Amino acid sequence: KAGVTQTPRYLIKTRGQQVTLSCSPISGHRSVSWYQQTPGQGLQFLFEYFSETQRNKGNFPGRFSGRQFSNSRSEMNVSTLELGDSALYLCASSSLPAGEGYEQYFGPGTRLTVT
Amino acid sequence: GENVEQHPSTLSVQEGDSAVIKCTYSDSASNYFPWYKQELGKRPQLIIDIRSNVGEKKDQRIAVTLNKTAKHFSLHITETQPEDSAVYFCAAPMNYGGSQGNLIFGKGTKLSVKP
Numbered sequence: 001k002a003g004v005t006q007t008p009r010y011l012i013k014t015r016g017q018q019v020t021l022s023c024s025p026i027s028g029h030r031s032v033s034w035y036q037q038t039p040g041q042g043l044q045f046l047f048e049y050f051s052e053t054q055r056n057k058g059n060f061p062g063r064f065s066g067r068q069f070s071n072s073r074s075e076m077n078v079s080t081l082e083l084g085d086s087a088l089y090l091c092a093s094s095s096l097p098a099g100e101g102y103e104q105y106f107g108p109g110t111r112l113t114v115t
Numbered sequence: 116g117e118n119v120e121q122h123p124s125t126l127s128v129q130e131g132d133s134a135v136i137k138c139t140y141s142d143s144a145s146n147y148f149p150w151y152k153q154e155l156g157k158r159p160q161l162i163i164d165i166r167s168n169v170g171e172k173k174d175q176r177i178a179v180t181l182n183k184t185a186k187h188f189s190l191h192i193t194e195t196q197p198e199d200s201a202v203y204f205c206a207a208p209m210n211y212g213g214s215q216g217n218l219i220f221g222k223g224t225k226l227s228v229k230p
Contacts, residue, residue, distance in 0.1 A: 033217060042121075042222035043159070043204060056209065056217040090158065099208030099216045101147040101166060106158040 001026055004093050004107035012113045018079040021110045025072050025093030029105075031055075032074040033098055034066060037088040037109070046089075049074050050097055081114045088112075117142040117209040121221025128195050129229055136224045138205035139187040145207045148188045149218070150179060154201045162203075163190070195228045202226070 005024045013019050025032050034046040045058035049068035066076040072093070078085055088111050092104035118141040128134050140148075149164035165172045165179045165188065172179050176195075181188040192199055202223045209216040 035220075040222065043220040045217050045219060048217045058217070092159075097216070098218050099147065101164070103149070103161050103164070104218065106151075106160070108158050 004091060004105050006089075006091055006107040006110050008110060009108065010111045010113075012115060013081050014115055015081055015083060017081050018077060019081060019112065020075055020077045021089055021091075021112075023074045023076075023091035023093075023107055025074070025091075026105055029093035029095050030072055031094045031097050031102070032068055032072065033092045033094075033104065034074070034076050035090045035092070036060075037090055038086075043090065046076065048097070055097060078112075083114050086112060086114045117145060117207055117219045119205060119207050119219050119221045121205050121224060123224060124222065125225045125227070127227045127229065130195060130197060132195055134190075134192045134195055134199070134226055134228075136190045136203055136205070136226070137187060138189070138207075138221050139185075140207040141186065142207065142210045143183075143186060144210040147208055148179070148181060149206050150190050151204045151206065151220075152201045153204065153223075159204060192226075195226075197228050197230050200226055200228045 031050045033048040035043040047057045048055045068074045088109045090109045092106045094102040094104045096102045098104045120139045146167035151159040152162045153159040178191045205221045206218040
């Protein structure tokens with residue numbers, strides 16, 4: 001099976017712009033979670049989608065949004081970028097919701113730099 | 116909501132020694148506790164997990180112990196090798212009205228194994 005893929009891998013944007021990141025889960029997986037990873041802060045949960053519905057959302061401002069399509073591919077969007085949004089954005093997929101004890105498989109991440 | 120504390124943030128050991136990383140969680144309803152390993156520049160990968168109905172689980176040189184009463188769980192690595200050098204993350208699920216939600220991750224422990 002192909003692993004989780006994310007595009008693009010690297011992105012440089014300017015403050016105030018918006019960005020869309022994409023995540024393709026492992027075939028058959030219906031849950032996609034998004035995390036922001038920054039040095040010293042670990043993996044901070046953004047949101048989880050399951051069967052096209054947002055299941056949970058982390059403590060991030062409304063500038064961060066996402067969606068999931070019928071083929072389970074997911075996108076996240078960040079509007080009005082700020083310098084503090086520079087981070088590695090990871091998505092992870094699992095066959096069923098991750099908190100229920102199903103292994104999450106992570107993608108390679110998208111490195112976003114905001115200048 | 117769930118809060119996961121992880122200690123220490125950095126750990127340096129000599130090759131062959133043991134390493135122990137500890138995590139505490141706040142939600143007594145949590146019942147699934149995974150550990151992820153992230154090597155430099157790579158994606159996090161699940162190395163071991165434990166469910167609340169067991170107190171210990173082993174897989175070769177790694178083991179995880181769980182104390183539900185005290186609400187803490189630990190990762191034990193014996194006979195450490197240089198390839199064990201990585202950042203390790205523990206996690207626990209957020210509880211939403213009786214169902215297990217997204218995973219909340221600790222901030223990570225950077226383990227360095229010196230040859």
